[in-house]
Amino acid sequence: MPNFKTRILANQEIAPGYWRMRIQAPGAVADCKPGQFLMFRVQLSLLPLLRRPFGIFRTGFQPSDVDGLPPVEYLEILYKIVGQGTAMMSELHQGDRVEILGPLGRGFSAGATGREKILVGGGIGLVPLFMLAQDLVEKNRVRLLMGGRTRDDIIAITEFERLGVETYTATEDGSLGEQGLVTDVLEAKLKEIGEADVFACGPMPMLQAVQKICARYEAPLQVSLEALMACGVGACLGCVVKGAGHSEQTPRYLCTCKEGPVFRAEQLDWDLMDATESSCEGCK
Amino acid sequence: MNSTGSKNGISLAVEVAGIRMKNPIMPASGTFGYGEEYAPYIDLDNLGAIVTKGLSLAPKAGNPTPRITETVSGMLNAIGLQNVGVDAFIEHKMPFLRELNTPVIANFFGNTLEEYGEVASRLDAIPELAGVELNISCPNVKKGGIVFGTDPKAAFEAVSTVRKRLSKPLIVKLTPNVTDITDIARAAEDAGADALSCINTITGMAIDVRRRRPRIANLTGGLSGPAIRPVAVRMVYQVVNAVSIPVIGVGGISTAEDALEFLIAGASAVQVGTANFVDPDAMQKVIDGLERFCLEEGVDDIRSLIGSLEVA
Numbered sequence: 001m002p003n004f005k006t007r008i009l010a011n012q013e014i015a016p017g018y019w020r021m022r023i024q025a026p027g028a029v030a031d032c033k034p035g036q037f038l039m040f041r042v043q044l045s046l047l048p049l050l051r052r053p054f055g056i057f058r059t060g061f062q063p064s065d066v067d068g069l070p071p072v073e074y075l076e077i078l079y080k081i082v083g084q085g086t087a088m089m090s091e092l093h094q095g096d097r098v099e100i101l102g103p104l105g106r107g108f109s110a111g112a113t114g115r116e117k118i119l120v121g122g123g124i125g126l127v128p129l130f131m132l133a134q135d136l137v138e139k140n141r142v143r144l145l146m147g148g149r150t151r152d153d154i155i156a157i158t159e160f161e162r163l164g165v166e167t168y169t170a171t172e173d174g175s176l177g178e179q180g181l182v183t184d185v186l187e188a189k190l191k192e193i194g195e196a197d198v199f200a201c202g203p204m205p206m207l208q209a210v211q212k213i214c215a216r217y218e219a220p221l222q223v224s225l226e227a228l229m230a231c232g233v234g235a236c237l238g239c240v241v242k243g244a245g246h247s248e249q250t251p252r253y254l255c256t257c258k259e260g261p262v263f264r265a266e267q268l269d270w271d272l273m274d275a276t277e278s279s280c281e282g283c284k
Numbered sequence: 285m286n287s288t289g290s291k292n293g294i295s296l297a298v299e300v301a302g303i304r305m306k307n308p309i310m311p312a313s314g315t316f317g318y319g320e321e322y323a324p325y326i327d328l329d330n331l332g333a334i335v336t337k338g339l340s341l342a343p344k345a346g347n348p349t350p351r352i353t354e355t356v357s358g359m360l361n362a363i364g365l366q367n368v369g370v371d372a373f374i375e376h377k378m379p380f381l382r383e384l385n386t387p388v389i390a391n392f393f394g395n396t397l398e399e400y401g402e403v404a405s406r407l408d409a410i411p412e413l414a415g416v417e418l419n420i421s422c423p424n425v426k427k428g429g430i431v432f433g434t435d436p437k438a439a440f441e442a443v444s445t446v447r448k449r450l451s452k453p454l455i456v457k458l459t460p461n462v463t464d465i466t467d468i469a470r471a472a473e474d475a476g477a478d479a480l481s482c483i484n485t486i487t488g489m490a491i492d493v494r495r496r497r498p499r500i501a502n503l504t505g506g507l508s509g510p511a512i513r514p515v516a517v518r519m520v521y522q523v524v525n526a527v528s529i530p531v532i533g534v535g536g537i538s539t540a541e542d543a544l545e546f547l548i549a550g551a552s553a554v555q556v557g558t559a560n561f562v563d564p565d566a567m568q569k570v571i572d573g574l575e576r577f578c579l580e581e582g583v584d585d586i587r588s589l590i591g592s593l594e595v596a
Contacts, residue, residue: 049562235315251345
């Protein structure tokens with residue numbers, strides 16, 4: 001399923017400002033790996049011009065609405081309205097035609113079996129963690145630490161719980177779960193269990209804090225980054241991040257779309273990461 | 285489609301600077317990587333030619349991020365010409381490209397006359413390259429940063445330096461960021477260019493008003509996409525009327541109709557740029573659309589459309 005025209009099966013607001021879109025996608029269940037993303041064309045016109053990158057939340061089959069026809073294969077994205085493109089997406093309805101390029105990029109790798117797994121999600125950053133959780137729960141104990149500014153930013157938690165994932169939430173205003181930062185919860189959990197693989201996606205300041213904590217506890221960390229990108233296939237070079245060892249003299253840029261969006265923490269230069277950089281609409 | 289580009293009795297084939305193409309459609313440098321990036325999405329052998337990402341003597345890391353931002357019907361970029369360098373291109377990218385049944389044109393740039401000359405020599409030694417496209421929209425670091433392509437004398441020097449080191453067809457890509465593009469076009473022609481491509485991106489700027497910050501780290505960037513097409517069509521028309529070498533039209537083409545505007549204005553071929561990012565199959569759609577247009581209009585050879593503009 002590299003580049004295909006398809007139709008929307010459902011598009012609903014699930015929390016204030018957060019939407020879930022289900023898209024018909026033949027082959028999605030076999031093709032999409034945890035942590036991969038797609039490029040979504042909002043309209044087949046020039047406004048907005050560029051596609052938007054979104055992490056793939058989940059894939060599956062739903063019964064056909066015509067009796068006797070086989071189930072319909074789908075993929076889902078969750079998105080937050082942050083700009084023109086996502087606002088236009090929220091106006092789309094069931095049956096509307098859309099164009100998808102994907103799945104794209106390198107996803108998560110599962111890490112050592114049996115070792116505890118901690119997933120850390122910040123707001124819409126939760127998206128690429130769901131399919132990872134689906135894979136991990138079969139053989140591992142999995143915890144999800146979910147953070148947001150308010151309770152409105154805590155989305156899709158019950159779906160993780162249904163998989164058998166232990167969930168912990170933290171909000172900055174205390175409106176849901178513990179009051180404080182999700183990274184404080186991470187530190188407490190690592191202190192408690194000692195050894196774990198950590199997987200994180202969320203705003204850059206959160207990822208930077210996660211990286212520091214994981215380094216302190218020597219916990220292997222994979223992060224899924226978001227970036228502005230035009231093509232999604234490694235051609236425009238708009239989505240690069242600074243890799244480990246980057247300097248003016250020895251520049252080491254990595255393409256978020258092609259070499260990521262999931263990176264091992266040690267691949268990246270965390271000191272040079274710009275915390276204010278991320279201002280894109282998608283989750284990637 | 286056979287090698288002459290003839291199908292349904294319609295010929296889309298063109299020849300530019302001695303390079304024979306099945307059709308007049310090729311990617312604009314920097315929007316198509318080194319070809320292989322798009323191989324999963326489009327049959328590269330169906331293209332008129334492939335134009336590579338701009339190459340320099342040494343690998344180039346490019347600019348800090350953010351490097352791109354979207355604007356109304358366009359995008360601004362300041363990638364900073366990130367590329368693998370000419371030697372790595374020969375070693376790692378040519379093996380893929382030389383297997384294609386499509387002419388390959390290597391785009392390149394430099395920041396000194398010496399660099400331009402040296403890269404030209406190395407590219408000239410690659411037998412499978414059909415030609416080169418010279419980007420003169422770069423500052424001359426030895427001359428206070430004056431952009432080669434904005435001064436007729438500097439443009440002449442850059443083009444003639446390359447011409448002396450190159451036996452292959454030489455296409456010179458012009459910047460639109462000048463008062464009169466025909467002055468530069470004539471200088472390039474006089475210095476030995478076999479063809480011109482116009483236009484490169486238009487310098488622009490965009491501001492994030494909430495953060496009071498430029499939207500791209502480099503402050504300014506190159507505007508591309510449908511927004512610039514009327515400017516590009518105008519400049520192609522002017523250049524076509526100022527020189528006697530062929531002109532390749534570039535700037536905001538995403539459909540066959542867009543491409544036809546340039547051909548009718550006098551371009552011998554066209555390049556598709558930003559549209560490749562939006563739709564990796566965009567060039568195939570343009571090619572198919574050109575053929576449909578010819579069928580509908582009873583045109584059996586697309587060359588008869590070139591320069592067919594009627595001005596009352």
